[in-house]
Amino acid sequence: MLSETPSHPVVPTFSVAERDRRWDLARGFMERAGLDALLVHGEHEDAGAAPFAYDTWFTNDRPGTTVVFPRAGDPVSLFPMEMFAKGHLESARRGEILWIPPRDVRASRDSRAVADTLHELGLRTATVGVVGLDGAPPWHPEGIMPYRLWAALLEEFPDVEFRPVGMDLARLVMPLGTEEVAAVRHSAGIGDAMVRAMVDAAAPGVPESEVYAAGMAAAHARGTTPAAMHFWTGPDPLARGLPPWSYRPQAPRVLQDGDVVSAEVFSNLGGRHTQHQVTIAVGEPHVDLLRAAGVARAAYEAALGAMRPGRTFADVVGAIREVLEAADGWEFGPSIHALNPPIALSGFPADGGRQVSGAEAYPPEPQHPTMNGGLVLEPGMTFALEPNYVYGRHLAYLGGTVVIGDDGPVELNPYTAQILHAPARR
Known part of the structure; x- marks a missing residue:
């Protein structure tokens, strides 16, 4: 067993008490909403960044399941394939804490298996809250529930009232418990280690893939398997997303x-x-990059001043927007969004990118309004504070994760809230 060192700190875990806290929250939610059960459809486990994985909140297990949680009983987890059961069994053999016992596991999560589970739990004439029908930013604006599964359930259960409750459940789970905050802190530390490894690897003559690999290796060495990072390089890269060599042969x-x-x-x-x-x-930064970073940093500090319990998400967005609108460049993308889950997103102007040469060949973007601006900040909520700004083609993106504390914001990643420097020569 590893002793605690800077490279291998003790990993926080989720206890049975955390399971009970979550399940009690869910039961209270069902009681207040007049629901007899919850039906929660989770996204495939390899979904990447911002996965739709509310199933794991109930199971503390492998994502990609469907959960049926009756108000008067314990949740049932429907697995997509037999390999999930093999992993569950192996974890049990190792003595790991499993929240869902084998008796509450089902071998499939197709429409027949979901229907059989609803029948088994006596939910033929129930009111069932469904997670998966609501829009889910950023990847699923129309929801994630498969059409054929949903059509089959509607046909077989004409007397069941299925009610979309995804956003309501998201608001319920967003203020994290003490054990969850500890996990977020640990994750943030791993993220910083990834970035430091990338700074150490970056230098002229080094393939960008080696910088990417250094960051991912730092995460793997510390016991997590993050989604592929967004990654671009160049004298003035003006893009966000996976590196092109990850999806094109080049x-x-x-x-x-x-x-x-x-x-x-x-x-x-x-x-x-x-x-x-x-x-x-890498080497001496361009003057316009430094100017853009100065604006982004000022917006970062303005946001921190507004991120206090009782304020709204719109208040924070307004503080950021006041700084950005006073400058004479443009904002590339959203400057803040919620995490765990990502249900709130700051808006940004649609016309800034039209200034870039070649942009006129593409369809104009729609306006980007702020989503869920009325969200009231509470202790335990987490946000990706990521102000960005552009002068010419020089984009500065800064920031990291912030937790709302009892008295104000807690910065978990001040290291990345600035321009980082790799030497021009090794």
């Missing part, structure tokens, strides 16, 4: 003096996610 770029590594690093522990915005200058 060679990674080789870094040069004056380049920038622009990345969004994702870390997680036990389904509690952190995000880290990374701008690494």
Whole structure:
């Protein structure tokens, strides 16, 4: 067993008490909403960043299941394939804490298995809250429930009132418990280690894929398997997303003096996610990059001033917008969004990117309004604070994860709330 060292700190875990806290919250939610059960459809386990994985909140287990939770009983987890059962059994043999016992596991989660479970639990004429029908940013604006599964359930249960409750449940689970906050802190520490490894690896003559690999290796060595990071390099990269060599057969770029590594690093522990915005200058940074970073940093500090219990998400967005609108460049993307789960997102102007040469060839973007601005901040909520700004083609993206504390914000990643520097020569 590893003793605690800077490279291998003790890993926080979720106890049976945390299970009971969550299940009691769910039962209270069903009682207040007049629900007889919850039906929760989770996304495939390899979904990547911002997964729709509310099933894991109930199970503390492998994502990609469907959960049926009767108000008067314990949740039932429906597995997508037999390999899930094999992993469950192996964990039991090792003595790991499992929240769902074998008696409450089902071998399939197709429409027949879900219907059989509803019949088994006496829910033929019930009111069932469904998680998976509501829109879920950023990847599922129309919901995630499969059409054929949903159509089959509606046909077989004409006397059941199925009610979308995804957003209500998301608001319920967003203020994290003490054990969850500990997991977020640990995840944030892993994220910082990933970024430091990337800074150490970045230098002229180094393929960008080696910088990427250094960050991912730091995460794997610390006991987590994050989603693939967003990663671009160049003298003035103006993009967000997976590196092109991850989806097209082409060679990674080789870094040069004056380049920038622009990345969004994702870390997680036990389904509690952190995000880290990374701008690494290789050698001397361009003056416009420094100007953009100054604006982004001022917006970061303005947001921290507004991130207090009782304020709204719109208040925080307003504080950021006041700084950005006073400058004479443009905002690339959202500057803050909720985490765990990502149910609130700051809006940003749609016309800024039209200034970029070549943008006129693409369809115009719609306006980007703030989502869920009325969300009232509570202790335990987590946010990705990621202000960004552009001068010319020079994009500065800064920030990391912030937790709402009892008296104000707690910065978990001040390291990435600044331009980072890799030397021009090793």
